[in-house]
Amino acid sequence: MTDGVARNEDVLIAGAGPTGLTLAVELARRGAGVRIVDAAPVPHRESRGKGLQPRTLEVLEDVGITERALAAGTTRLPFRKYFDGAHVNDTDPFADARPTPDAPYERGLLIGQWQVEKLLRERLAEFGIDVESGTEVTGFEQDEDGVTAFLADGGRIRAGYLVGCDGGRSRVRKAMGVRFDGTTDETQSMVVGDVEAEGISRDVWHQWFASDGAGVMLCPMPGTNSFQFQSGPELGADGEPLPPSLESFQRIFDRYAGVPGVTLTDPTWLSVWRVNVRMADRLRVGRVLLAGDAAHIHPIAGGLGMNTGIQDAYNLGWKLALATAGLADPGLLDTYEEERLPVAAWTLGISTELYARVREAVREPGTGVEAAAPPPMGTGYRWSSLARGSLADPATASDPATVGDPDVLRPGDRAPDAPCLDASGDPVRLFQVYADPRFTLLGFGAEVAGAVGKLGAEYEGLVQAFAIDGGDLRDHEGHAHRAYGVSDPALVLVRPDNHVALLTRDPDEVTEYLSRIVLITPKE
Structure with a gap:
């Protein structure tokens, strides 16, 4: 349990996902005092957002982990599409991409989100800072000199600034009174999880689709024995989606893949994803700011959520460091919202369009998920x-x-x-x-x-x-x-x-x- 005595920090970060961890490293390497807390008792091991875009690799090179990320992930994984049980094609949409002197990363990196977070935690530890797990910020008060954050265990933390990186259900955002405008479509959902599957190649991203518009995908996650499983949900007798389970995953796989003798085992993550398109109307209220999913949540297509959050943190880090050191004009922090809010709006629009294109692509025998590759971010x-x-x-x-x-x-x-x-x-x-x-x-x-x-x-x-x-x-x-x-x-x-x-x-x-x-x- 955190003690009830307020302790002064330059910046308190609520949430230790990719966004919060990137921000913590950026502040630490610039000499700011950082404290980062996370509600989860232990780090997760879920693939979740599984791709880093080329610009994000550039950002993470500056942060200090790209070389390690490249060693843990893969930049080359062909897409193998099947339609109504028949193999259609193997494609690599980036086969002709080459690095250039001005852009050293010509393609994205496939890597599990938990692996990205692990590398960022290791980098943060090099500055003598560890994530305080099992510690949730539930609210705050702020004054002219700083912010007092209230914790679920009754403790308090005093800091110059508070940054909410605590996800789509952000308690920091709710305490700020910031609107989270957008929609949630309960009629569109998918099940996703991490499972093992013996007897199927790990050299390609398998995409089985059917003429009824449904299907299943298995993406091998580098550095693990797992595949990320993605599909529409299985429906019960009442027509309502069934909760995700290993058994339902197996039935979906058997129905659409039609590969005999393949048994899905060892699930480490089973989840439901719904179409959420939401964005905060502000990213800053006084000394409290938002970043990542706490500020904007995206359709799953294109893997833009993790990338956008990391780039939020990269934009905010140097500005907060100057502000906490007393070196910046106060207006500098306003440019975080000025620069990142339009990017969030653009990304929401692009990811929504990509999701629609994915849904159309699965109905076409000659195309696959690669037909909905996202445009470059961070220009x-x-x-x-x-x-x-x-x-x-x-x-x-x-x-x-x-x-x-x-x-x-x-x-x-x-x-x-x-x-x-x-x-x-x-x-x-x-x-x-x-x-x-x-x-x-x-x-x-x-x-x-x-x-x-x-x-x-x-x-x-x-x-x-x-x-x-x-x-x-x-x-x-x-x-x-x-x-x-x-x-x-x-x-x-x-x-x-x-x-x-x-x-x-x-x-x-x-x-x-x-x-x-x-x-x-x-x-x-």
Whole structure:
């Protein structure tokens, strides 16, 4: 039981799923004091959301776990479709995808959600922080100086900020009085779970569909003996869905797969999923914020929920770290909602459309779930007030669906990767450079090299500065110049969450930009 004595923390995170854990790591590596609690008594071992998109892999590289995730999951799993019992085809929709200098991850990663959480907990432990299991935040009070969170066991925790990452039924969100607008369709549901199945290949994602529009899917989960089972529910004599069980899973499998001798065993997760499309109307009320499923819940298609939550945390982490350190203008936290709420709305629309496309695809003999592959996520925030200046015409986008010309880099965009050489002549990628938790200033051309050094010295604790081809980094193959669309001279300021903050030729604009965000007086 948590003691009843309030203890001061910079940030209290309620919920230790992928969103809460990512946020905790982001805060910890930036020096903020973090406490993370979770209502569950022990970590789960359920596959749940089972895919990481390429942009999420970039985010998790910065967080420090992508290499471990790639070792635990797989990026190559063909789809095998059957229709009315007959094998139709094997396809890999990403067979021709290749990494590029500016985008090192060309395809997503299949990995169980519990494995992602395990890797994030291990990363968090490297900062000396463990999840406090069996500890649920039930409510809070906030004042000018902080938040007092109330726990189910009667304890209290005092923190500067509280972030609700406690899922679709978030008690933090309810205590905030935030609306959770949307719909729940009780007529559309599916059963999902983790089971073992001897006698069937683990080299493909099996998708059995029938002309009546129903079917079953078995996806082998890497690093385990389990398959994730997905199907419409079995109906009882009254026409109502039956609760999920191993027996009902077996009957569904036998009906649609028609593979003799395969017995499903060892269920470790049995669940019902219903179509929920909901989004909070606000992400911040004073010192309390929402992220992940607590802020938005999605149809299952495309696996966008876990990815969106991780990217929420990545956006919020650096801003909260500056706020708790007393270095940020208070308005900086408002940009979290400004940037992520439109993304949540866009993602809800896309995932709803994908779910409809999946339901149509299963009726077509020549197509499969790959026909509903999601569009790329995390391309940027061109509409944000933090996106300033351009070397070309300003962007006109106001939401994620109208981003303007995607081939011209704009402020707010995801910062591209590029291979370079460091001052010693050793290979280094820009993503490795950006792993530093500060802003990064890149100066292209000898004309701005002096200004780059001066700005780096003036904002030493906030900005790391590199003169490209000026001694710090060498763009030996020209990939950085091409990716950033610049010619000498140019200055590129990259945010701590690896989005382009500013494109300019004027060093004074860098100073002006930083002065709007942070409460730091440059060193003389």
